[in-house]
Amino acid sequence: MTARHGLATPAPDGQADAPATMSRRSDYVVARRRPVLAWAVVAAYFASVVAANWLIERFGVVPVGFGLSSSAGVLAVGPALVLRDGVHVLCGRTVALAALAVGAGVSYAIASPAVAMASAVAFTVGEFIDFAVFAWLAPRWTRAVLFGGIAGAVVDSVLFLSIAFGSLTMFPGQVLGKMYAVAAASAVIGVRRRRRRDR
Numbered sequence: 528m529t530a531r532h533g534l535a536t537p538a539p540d541g542q543a544d545a546p547a548t549m550s551r552r553s554d555y556v557v558a559r560r561r562p563v564l565a566w567a568v569v570a571a572y573f574a575s576v577v578a579a580n581w582l583i584e585r586f587g588v589v590p591v592g593f594g595l596s597s598s599a600g601v602l603a604v605g606p607a608l609v610l611r612d613g614v615h616v617l618c619g620r621t622v623a624l625a626a627l628a629v630g631a632g633v634s635y636a637i638a639s640p641a642v643a644m645a646s647a648v649a650f651t652v653g654e655f656i657d658f659a660v661f662a663w664l665a666p667r668w669t670r671a672v673l674f675g676g677i678a679g680a681v682v683d684s685v686l687f688l689s690i691a692f693g694s695l696t697m698f699p700g701q702v703l704g705k706m707y708a709v710a711a712a713s714a715v716i717g718v719r720r721r722r723r724r725d726r
Contacts, residue, residue: 653683
């Protein structure tokens with residue numbers, strides 16, 4: 528981690544100096560410096576939870592590419608995984624866990640009765656797995672977002688399909704649909720960090 532204009536910035540992937548290693552076990556809170564951004568990301572996170580349930584109700588099953596299909600909600604679940612990481616970075620672990628809990632309640636409350644429990648359980652466990660992997664790998668941000676997202680997507684998909692339908696037929700499509708946002712976010716972070724390193 529290096530200091531730039533009085534602000535701490537994380538070390539590039541693969542480079543963990545002493546301060547960066549220490550920050551690995553602490554919150555990465557910048558909400559006090561950027562309150563508008565922090566609240567915007569929190570709001571977007573909750574919006575993605577609402578969108579996931581709305582998409583399922585509105586569109587049901589949709590193609591996600593490569594001949595695979597999935598419930599339409601995955602198009603918002605992927606962004607939710609990335610946005611939860613954003614809440615973690617901007618607001619810290621405590622707020623991230625609180626947002627996760629509120630999101631689980633929202634997911635249960637607005638989901639159709641047929642999938643309410645599946646939606647809430649899958650959301651809670653999947654998001655917590657993403658949280659745990661992200662916290663473990665941070666501040667290696669590219670890896671943290673990518674591998675946390677993969678773990679969260681897999682767990683969320685297995686639980687949702689098993690509880691709601693008793694079948695994993697759509698598992699490949701579920702994971703693929705969620706990974707679009709995760710892969711895109713990881714790529715953007717990686718490019719930005721590489722450019723910063725080359726300056």
